[in-house]
Amino acid sequence: MKVSSEFETDILEIIKNRRSLRAYSTAPIEPEKIKSLFEAARWAPSSVNEQPWTYIYATKDQPDLWNKIFSSLNDGNKSWAKDAPLLLVSLVRKNHLQNERLNNSAKYDLGAANAFLSLQATHFGLNVHQMGGFNQLTLRENLNIPDAYEVGVIMAIGYPGSVDQLPQPLQERELTPRKRFVQNEFVMNHSF
Template identity: 65%
Template sequence: MKKSSTIEQPLLEVIERRRSSRAYADKPVEPEKIKALFEAARWAPSSSNEQPWVYIYATKEQTELWSKLLNTLLEGNRIWANKAPLLVMALARKNFLANEKPNGSARYDLGAANAFLSLQATELGLNVHQMGGFNRETAKAELNIPDTHEAVVVMAIGYPGDVEMLAENFKLREAAPRERYVQDSFVMNQSF
């Protein structure tokens, strides 16, 4: 499948600007901006309007909770995410509230909410880096996650920082061209 680094069509500026950087400035995220991020998630679409998303967040000043979130991360993520002033764990509520049956869309809907949150963050000058690389068992134990919920990603959030401060391997990744499969490889105007 062919990839390219070119944006082929005009995009919303905020989509163009969003990226998952690993460099964070040593500057806290203002409380009203934190609220704005979750407000964006709140207005995402979801199956049956179930809104199956739950977020646990901590700012760096909230040392105990922030450290618990950080310690769920795998080493390769912790090494740079420890500079992020805001850590957020995104969880999906597994069953519908109305009838307690499994909600097959819960993770899908959480992803939509996280996408909304990420774009809102970009608009506010913030960088969001989602991470699937965390230990689910540690998360469950450290954050008392009940069986009704599933931790899906942890997000490192903050103002963009100096890429030069990153370890060499991460610096190279920041500088590498961002690639995407071209539309012809995933968009069909016919059946399979």
């Protein structure tokens, strides 16, 4: 499949600027900005307006809670997420509130909320890096997550730091242009 680093057409600056960087400044994030991140998630669309998302966040000045999240990350993620002033866990309620039936759209809706949150963060000049690389059991135990909830991703959030603070192999990755499949590979104007 063909990939490219070029934008094929103009898009919103905020989408262009969002990037999963790994170098974080340890500067704290203003509490009102943290609140705005969750407000952006709040206004995401969801199936039957179920709003199945839940977030647990911890700032670095809450070391106990922050470490409960951090300690569940795999070693690769720990090597750079250690500087992030804000960690958050995104979760979903698996069942509908009204009738307790399985909500097949729950994780889809969480993805939309996380995307809204990420773009709001980009607007503030914050970097968001989503991580699926964590130990589910450790995280569930550390945070007492009930069975009714499924974990989506953990996110490391903070103002960008300097590339030099990263381990050598990650410095290169940080500076490499991103690649995406070209539109011809995933957009069709005809049936399969």
